[in-house]
Amino acid sequence: MSFDETAYMVDTEVLLIRAFLAVIVGGLIGAEREYRSKFAGFRTMILICLGSFLFTTFGIHITGGTNDRIASNIVTGIGFIGAGVIFQSENRINGLTTAATIWAVAALGMGIADGQYVLVLICTFVILISLLFLTRLENLIDNINQSRTYKLTTQYRENLLHDFENLFKKYGLTFKRLKQTKNGSSISGMWIVKGSQADHEDFIRYIFADPEVTEFEF
Numbered sequence: 001m002s003f004d005e006t007a008y009m010v011d012t013e014v015l016l017i018r019a020f021l022a023v024i025v026g027g028l029i030g031a032e033r034e035y036r037s038k039f040a041g042f043r044t045m046i047l048i049c050l051g052s053f054l055f056t057t058f059g060i061h062i063t064g065g066t067n068d069r070i071a072s073n074i075v076t077g078i079g080f081i082g083a084g085v086i087f088q089s090e091n092r093i094n095g096l097t098t099a100a101t102i103w104a105v106a107a108l109g110m111g112i113a114d115g116q117y118v119l120v121l122i123c124t125f126v127i128l129i130s131l132l133f134l135t136r137l138e139n140l141i142d143n144i145n146q147s148r149t150y151k152l153t154t155q156y157r158e159n160l161l162h163d164f165e166n167l168f169k170k171y172g173l174t175f176k177r178l179k180q181t182k183n184g185s186s187i188s189g190m191w192i193v194k195g196s197q198a199d200h201e202d203f204i205r206y207i208f209a210d211p212e213v214t215e216f217e218f
Contacts (some may be wrong), residue, residue: 002116002209011116012090015057016130016138017022018053018057018112018113019050019053019054021112021120022046022049022050022053022108022109022112022116023046023049023050025105025109025112025120025121025124025212026045026046026047026048026049026050026105026108026109027042027045027046027047027089027127028087028128029045029049029101029104029124029127029128029131030043030045030046031046032128032131033045033098033101033131035146036099038084038085038095039095039098040081040085040098040101044102045101045102045105048078048081048102048105048106048109049105049108049109049112050106050109051106051109052078052106052107052108052109052110052113053073053099053109053110053112053113054113055070055073055074056071056074056110056113056114057113058070058110059071059074060113060114064181068210071110074106074110075103075106077101078103078106079103081102082098082099082100082102083099085098085099085102086145086211087101101127101131104123104127105127108120108124108127108132111123115154116208120167125163126144135136141199142194143183143197145194145195145196145199146191146193146194146195146196146197146200147193147194148192148193148200148218149178149190149191149193149217149218150190150191150216150217150218151188151189151190151215151216151217151218152164152188152189152213152216153186153187153188153215153216154180154183154212154214154215155177155185155186155187155212155214156186160187160189161177161180161189162185163179164189164191165177165191167203167206168191168193169212170205171195171199171202171203171206172195172196172201173193173194173195173200173203174193174194174195175191175192175193175194176191176192177189177190177191177192178191178192186214188215204218
């Protein structure tokens with residue numbers, strides 16, 4: 001089956017319109033990330049979307065058709081950029097949403113290069129809705145059931161850690177003990193604790209008022 005090279009020939013004006021659309025799409029999503037003070041913001045998302053568009057466009061025109069190797073290399077390269085915005089801080093993984101957004105923006109740039117305008121615009125709308133409004137739903141879910149890491153230190157006495165665990169149960173919290181450490185006359189315990197925000201706050205207030213607790217990380 002012969003390859004029709006003319007099917008992939010696009011006027012310069014069309015290419016410029018597509019490039020402009022890549023800037024608009026990347027800018028809209030980047031503005032949301034910039035508003036939330038994320039590492040990959042306005043300029044970064046524009047460059048990612050435009051860069052993916054250019055690589056895909058050049059791949060089509062240089063090779064005379066779609067180039068799977070260029071597409072796969074774009075995905076690989078974007079993976080490295082996305083990994084750069086993921087970091088761990090205070091027992092939490094941050095940057096996953098931004099990394100996923102980078103990945104999606106690159107796909108939009110590739111879609112624009114292929115002329116899939118309707119699909120790109122619909123997906124851009126879905127991404128913006130997810131970033132702007134689903135955060136509220138996440139916060140609601142987090143209020144119902146959130147996970148925290150607690151570390152409690154106090155003077156050693158027998159069954160002390162079990163007493164804390166009974167206290168978790170009293171406040172409606174579920175837990176998993178991570179480790180326990182005895183240092184001289186002190187003993188520390190660390191747990192992953194799950195429950196509603198209100199139950200966590202009640203427990204924290206109780207611990208703040210407990211004179212036996214010498215150190216509390218939460």
